[in-house]
Each structure stands twice: as structure tokens, then as C-alpha cells.
Amino acid sequence: MATADLSKQPDQVSAMFDEVARHYDRTNGFLSMGNSALWRHAVVRAIDPQPGERILDIAAGTGTSSAVLARSGARVVAADFSQGMIDVGRTRNPHIEFVQADAMDLPFDDNEFDVVTISFGLRNIKDPRKALAEMYRVLKPGGRLLICEFSTPPAAVVRTGYNAYMRYVMPAVVGATSSNPEAYTYLATSISDWPDQAILSQWIRGAGFTRVGHRNLTAGIVALHRGRKPIASE
Structure with a gap:
């Protein structure tokens, strides 16, 4: 079974997600105790997709979030590095355009999208700041960035309880629901090693985004980060 280490080598990460693709959405539902649907709803509300807008959903997995965004009439491109995820996604969501893509080297033109979003994928990228620069590049001036x-x-009390959940409860849930429990060991470690809200906001500003801010969900276990690509006159 493929398990990526914290060096986040792209081929290892891709192979790991290939193996868990089939049951990925089900396992996430169990692990989040149903909150994954609430987080997805919060992402859609924050993006506020409009008919005709072109939206890039990076690390889209099987396209669950992409399909929700497309209901607005927006034209959504679901990009993911894992071919296994894409294969499952094309079967489940045949109306969505799927593209295999490396977030650090996106196969799109400059100034192409009205919105770029990524949910629970930025921490799995080897160089997240390089990925943020790519997101900035492909956004139109005035375009919106949304990261979940x-x-x-x-x-502190929430952190303590959350850490206990990750250490003791999560392994039991994964063992019962995932096709590759070892992969979720990596995912748990990647979560605990990920920087906090302030540092990620600094990275987003460093990529050139303005109007940067964040909103905590589920007591800060998850955060929505936003930014804008400035218009030249701003």
C-alpha cells in the first residue's frame, strides 16, 4: 500500500490517493462526524458562484465539491494530481470537466479563472507557496481565492480534545472504513504539522493577494481563507 511521507513527494502523494479514491468520500464523512458536508456548504456560500463564472477547483478529488459549485451555472474545472481520483470522479460526475494537474505547475493560461478554490489539499502539496503563486497567476484580476x-x-480545551481524537479515535475509524489505513496516518500527521491561520494568511499575502482574511469553522478545526487578485488600479 502506498503511503506518502512528510516530504510530500508528488508521486507518493498521487499513489496514496489513487489507492483510497474509491472509498475516500465515505471515510471522510465518518472521520468528520458529518461535518464534511457542512464545511462543503460553507465553501460554496463563501465563493457565491455565479452563472457563467469559470471556477478552478484544485485537489478536487472525486468532484463532490465541484458538482455542488456547478449547480449555480458556473463552469467548473475539477483538477487533481491523482488519476485514480479523477477516474472515480468522472464516473460519479460525468458533467464535470476533470483535468489531471500539478498545483505547482497548473496547465492553464494566465488570468483564466474568476475563482480558484482548494479544499483540504494545500497541505498535501510539496511547496504550498509555489502553488499559491500558481493560483494567483491563473486568476483574472479581481478574481477570488478561497481555501478550506x-x-x-x-x-486550548478544543485543541486538547481534537488532538485526543486524532490520536485515539481516528485510527479506529480509519481501520474500519478505509482501504488504506496507513495513508490516513500520513494525513493525520500532515494536519498536526500544518501551520496555523496567521501563518497561512501570511503566505497568501506573500503570493500577492489582497483583502486576505479567514473565518474559523468548527471551533477552528477548519478555517476558510480568502483573498483577491488585485486589479491594476487598486
Whole structure:
């Protein structure tokens, strides 16, 4: 079974997600205790997709979020590095355009999208700041960035409970529901090693985005980060 290490080598990460693709959405539902649907809804509300807008959904997996965004009439491109995820996604969501893509070297033109979004994928990229620069490049001036990612609960009592869940409860759930439990060991470690809200906001500003901010979900276990690609006159 493929398990990526924390060096986040792209071929290892891709192989790991290839193996878990079939049951990925089901396992996530169990692990999040149903919150994954609420987080997805929060992402869609924050993006506020409009008919005719062109949206790039990076690390789209099987296209669950892409399909929700497309219901607005937006033209959604679901990009993922894992061919296994894409294969499952094309079967489940045949109306969505899927593209195999490396987030650090996106196969799109400059200024192509009205919105770029990524949910629970930025921390799995070897160089997330390079990926943020690519997101900036492919956005139109005035375009919107929305990142949904695991984060650091600001309250100590929540952090303690969350860490206990990750250490003791998550392995049991994964063992019962995942086709590759070892992969989720990597995922748990990647969550605990991920920087907090303030540092990610600094990275987003460093890529050139303005109007940067974040909103905590589920007591800060997850955070929505937003930014805009400035218009030249701003």
C-alpha cells in the first residue's frame, strides 16, 4: 500500500490517493462526524458562484465539491494530481470537466479563472507557496481565492480534545472504513504539522493577494481563507 511521507513527494502523494479514491468520500464523512458536508456548504456560500463564472477547483478529488459549485451555472474545472481520483470522479460526475494537474505547475493560461478554490489539499502539496503563486497567476484580476483547510483551534480545551481524537479515535475509524489505513496516518500527521491561520494568511499575502482574511469553522478545526487578485488600479 502506498503511503506518502512528510516530504510530500508528488508521486507518493498521487499513489496514496489513487489507492483510497474509491472509498475516500465515505471515510471522510465518518472521520468528520458529518461535518464534511457542512464545511462543503460553507465553501460554496463563501465563493457565491455565479452563472457563467469559470471556477478552478484544485485537489478536487472525486468532484463532490465541484458538482455542488456547478449547480449555480458556473463552469467548473475539477483538477487533481491523482488519476485514480479523477477516474472515480468522472464516473460519479460525468458533467464535470476533470483535468489531471500539478498545483505547482497548473496547465492553464494566465488570468483564466474568476475563482480558484482548494479544499483540504494545500497541505498535501510539496511547496504550498509555489502553488499559491500558481493560483494567483491563473486568476483574472479581481478574481477570488478561497481555501478550506484544517487549522489550529484557538481554544486550548478544543485543541486538547481534537488532538485526543486524532490520536485515539481516528485510527479506529480509519481501520474500519478505509482501504488504506496507513495513508490516513500520513494525513493525520500532515494536519498536526500544518501551520496555523496567521501563518497561512501570511503566505497568501506573500503570493500577492489582497483583502486576505479567514473565518474559523468548527471551533477552528477548519478555517476558510480568502483573498483577491488585485486589479491594476487598486
